[in-house]
Amino acid sequence: MKRPSKAILIILCATLLVVSCSRKKDKFISRNFHAVATEFNTLYNGYNALEEGRLSLNEGYTDNYWEVLPIERMQIFDEIVLPGQSKNESFTRAEEKAVKAIQKHSMNIDGKEKNPQMDEAHLLLGKSRYFDQRFIPALEAFNYILYKYPASDKINQAKVWREKTNIRLDNDDLAIKNLKRLLYQEDLEGQDLADATSMLAQAYLNTKSVDSAITQLEIASNAAKSNDERGRYRFIQGQLYNKLGKKDSANMAFDKVIALNRKTPRIYMISAHIEKVKNFDYENGNKLELTELLTELQENRENRPFLDKIYHQIAEYHLNNQSDTLAIAYYNKSLRTNSQDKLLKARNYEILGDMNFDKSIYKAAGEYYDSTLGNLVLNSKPYRVIKRKRDNLEDVIYYETIAQANDSVLRLVNLPEEERLAYFESLVEKLKIQAEEEEEKKKKEEAAKRNAGLVTVNNTLGGQNPRGRAPNQATVFYFYNPTTVAYGKNEFVKIWGDRSLEDDWRWSDKAKSGGISNDINNNNVLASATEEELFDPQFYISKIPSEEKEIDSISKERNYAYYQLGLIYKEKFKEYELAKSKFQNLLKSNPEERLILPSKYNLYKIYEVLGENDEAEIAKNEIISTYPDSRYATILSSPELATERDENSPESLYETLYEQHENQEYADVISKSENYINVFDGEAIVPKFELLKATAIGRLYGYDAYNKAVKHIAVTYANTEEGQQAQNIEANILPKLINKDFVEDHEDVTNNYKIIFKFENPEMEQVLSFQKVLDDVLKNIKYYDLKSSVDVYNPNTVFVIVHGLKNAQVAKAFDQIIVEEDKNKIKEPYFAIASANYQIVQIHKNLDAYLNINNN
Structure with a gap:
């Protein structure tokens, strides 16, 4: 009997407890039961999930120390989050716990909340939404606390979090107003004060009020309980002082970060040291002390994760100290640390590229810029700047390679037989030594394998x-x-x-430089040599060009490369000494007649820039006396006419040609453009003629020919305005024109039709005469406003077109709407076509395909 009684007693107590813990009764047991269940069950698990999500968020976030750090470490994603979606499951779980606490434990009786933990539940709800980057719902949760629980002990936290959310929503002015009011009305202390002032500092930063931000960060740094936050705030203070140019104040802020040592993340301390080094006064500072500090930083084992930054800063120190060799060594050390900081790697590569560029080692500079681009965000502003630099080097590298290779060949051509033999005998000796070394190395490897x-x-x-x-x-x-x-x-x-x-050690075919063996190994001649020929000097001598035509071709190619290099160094890089040497070498190399005069004129302009007035005067007089009828002579002898454009100037010729293009004289435009491109070779007007020629080719020969011509311009003249225009056409316009499919002749698809009269190999007088008759006929047609035009289809075909028809049936029965007295005047056959299909026919020159479809 005892056991049933005990069971009944337990059931009665449980029932009594459940009944007494109703959310609808304002009883002591009910209030405390739901408060305890909320705090130590639902909210406890919710805050654990929130902290787990924050930790994962921080682990995935990397600060960019090249810019002023944000106050809060939080990665903002560009993707839009749809309802029901989440970027982090931990925040979803935290939100679910908050919602569960509100739904199951809220005691809203007579309009008042009796569970003292509900404000905490809504705070958790807002925080989880905030970190999940759903800022509008987060703002709703924080506003609900302010509206529903004005007496809550969490009210100040809710106000700060509301303004954090406003800042994320770019409502910075509103956040500043609310936070300043909060600080004025409430006597905040501790972490609440740190949170409020740090967020106010962020709002000031967003509105470019740097001084005000520094003041608030000072308050936040002193009030913060967490040394992690204190170290961050102090470091940002130093960055802001640097931004204002106050290096002494910045160094004081960085010293406070360094003094925290292990109390704050080490990255702040290392970065503070680096920022202080950047502020070093190279004229009055103690360089020995700085060197010792840098040595200590790189030798400290605890700093190994940050060696990429330390090596980079040491390289910067040596570069500022005019020690280029040491700087290069440390930039390369920084790159070999396998740094995860892509901006740092990009900076290292860019500086090495600039150093090679300044030394006119353009090929190496181009390779460094390629590596720089690989570490920058595609199409970002820094990427475009480096891309422009790299593109400018493309032509230099190309023409320098041609010039060097052809110079080498021509030197061998001009060497006497004895010197050729001596040269290749020396070369063969080096090859033999190289082969012996490789054989010895191979033997050692085989011995090592056996052991x-x-x-x-x-x-x-x-x-x-x-x-x-x-x-x-x-x-x-x-x-x-x-x-x-x-x-x-x-x-x-x-x-x-x-x-x-x-x-990139995995790549075995990387380009190498320096050493004769490398040059030999890159020579295609070796690929065809047998083992016996490899060490025979006569084999190499036999490969030297001997025919006059081949030698002349190599010489012309080399001379043209010289000319292009002279123009590039002069116009793009302002390297006047290099440009001068190229033009002078060209004039000494028996160049083609077309290159002589522009080379002399460019030399004259270079002499003027370099202040070599005697040489400039000699060059000027030579041009005027030797080429009196040239444009250059006119410009030099009559400077006042230099800005005037006569009928033979490139600009005038281009305008005339453009008018011909507008008149659909495409064949003539193509022919003359080719001629002018040769005549004005090397001048800035050439890309314009090329683009005009490409457009005429497209109008006359269709899409495929136009595509080919545009790609040629995009590659050949990549650095010019026309080249960039061609690149835009290639990327954005040509893909839209590639479709060849005809649309259906249906009113739901198109409501614009044309009548086409086709003329094969006509005289233009015949076409214009027909158009005149047609215009007279069109004037007499009632109810339709019709007009005509003439279009060139291809070199052999011309269309006379009637515009203004809106209906397919009317277009196909065009002869029926002509008034009776005019019907005998139009005897030419015609066909109707939708405007969309006519566009396709003109673009792809596929009229036969269209007519076959309609005939079938």
Whole structure:
């Protein structure tokens, strides 16, 4: 009897407890039951999920120390989050817990909330939405607290979080107003004060009020309970002082970060040291002290994760100290650290590229700029700047390669037989030495392979247990066993070959520079040589061009490269000495007649810029006396006419040609453009003629020919305005024109039709005469406003077109709407076509395909 009674008693107590804990009764037990259940169950789990999400958010976020840090470490994503979606499951779980607490434990009785934990639940709801980047719903949650729980002890937190959300929504002015009012009305202390002032600082930063932001960060730094936050605020203060040019104040802020040492994340301390080094006064500062500091930073084992930044700053120090060799060494050290900071890597590559550029080593500079682009965000402003630099080098690298290669060949052509033989005998000796070294290396590798062994559990060397281990102990650590290390090295060599320690070591076909052996290995001649020919000087001598035509072709190609290099160095890079040497070398090399006069004129302009007035006067007089009828002579002899454009100037010729293009004289435009491109070769007007020619080609020969012509301009004149226009056409316009499919002749699809009269190989007088008759006929047609025009279809075909028809049936029965007295005047056959299809026919020149479809 006892057991049933006990069970009944338990059931009665449980029922009584449940009834007494109703959310509808304002009882002591009910209030405290729901408060305890909310705080220690639902909200506890919710805040755990929120903290888990924040930690994952922080782990995935990387600060950009090249700019002023944001107050709050939080990655904002551009993707739009749809209702029901989330970027982080932890925040979703936290939100669910908050909603569960509100739904199951809210005690709203007579319009008043009796559960004291509901304000905490709504705060958790707002925070979880905030970190999930759903700022509008988050704002609703925080506003609900302010509206519903004005006496809550969390009210100040809710106000701060509301303004954090407003800042994320770009309502900075509203946030500043509300936060200033909060700080004035409430006596905030501790973390509440730190949160309010730090957010106010962020709002000031967003509105470019740097001084005000610094003041608020000072308050936040002193009030913050977390040293992590304090270190961040102090570091941002230093950055802002630097932005204002107050280096002493910045250094004081950075010193406070450094003084925190291990109390704050080490990245702040290292970055503070680096920022102080950037502020170093190279004229009056103690360089020995700075060197010791930099040495200490790089040698400290705790700083290993930050060596990329430390090496970069050491390189910057040496660069500012005019120690270029040491700077280059440390920039490369920074790159070899496998840094995850892409901006730092881009900066290293860019500086190395600039250093090579300044030394006129353009090929190496181009390679460094390529690496820079690989570490920048595509189409960002820094990317476009470097891309422009790299594109400007494209032509230099191309023409320098041609000039150097052809110069080498021509030097060999001009060498006497004895000197040729001596040169190649020396070359063969070096090849033999190289071959012997490779053979010796191969033997050593084979010997190492024979001695290599696999590591085993009881692997020993010389009968001795490494490091005194007993035979039954665990496997020896890999790097303590010389046999295992040797085996690993041999396996690496067997798979990858002999690779040097450098970036992209996996690529075996990277371009190499320096050394005759590298030049030889890159020579295609070696690929066709047998082993016997490889070491025979006569084999190489036999490969030297001997025919006059071939030598002349090489010489012309080299001279044109010289001319282009002279123009590029003069116009793009303002490297006047380099440009002068190229033009002078060209004039000494028996150039073509068309290159002589522009080269002399460019030399004259270079002499003027360099202040070499005597040379400029000689060049001027030579041009005027030798080429009196040229444009250059006119410009030099009559400077006042330099700005006037006569009928033979490139600009006037272009305008005339453009008028011909407008008159559909496409064949003539193409022919004359080709002629002018040759005449004005090397001048700025050439890309304009090329683009005009491409347009005429497209109108006359269709899409495929136009596509080819545009791509030629985009590549050949990439750095000009016309080249960029061609690139835009290639990327954005040509893809829209590629479709060849005809639309259906249906009113739902198109309501614009044309009548086409086709003339094969006509005289233009005949076409114009027909158009005149047609216009007279069209005037007499009632109810329709029709007009005519003439279009060139291809070199052999011309269309006379009637415009203004809106109906397919009317268009196809065009002869029926002509008044009776005019019907005998129009005897030419015609066909009707929708305007959309006519456009396709003109673009792709596929009239036959259209007519076949309609005939079928």
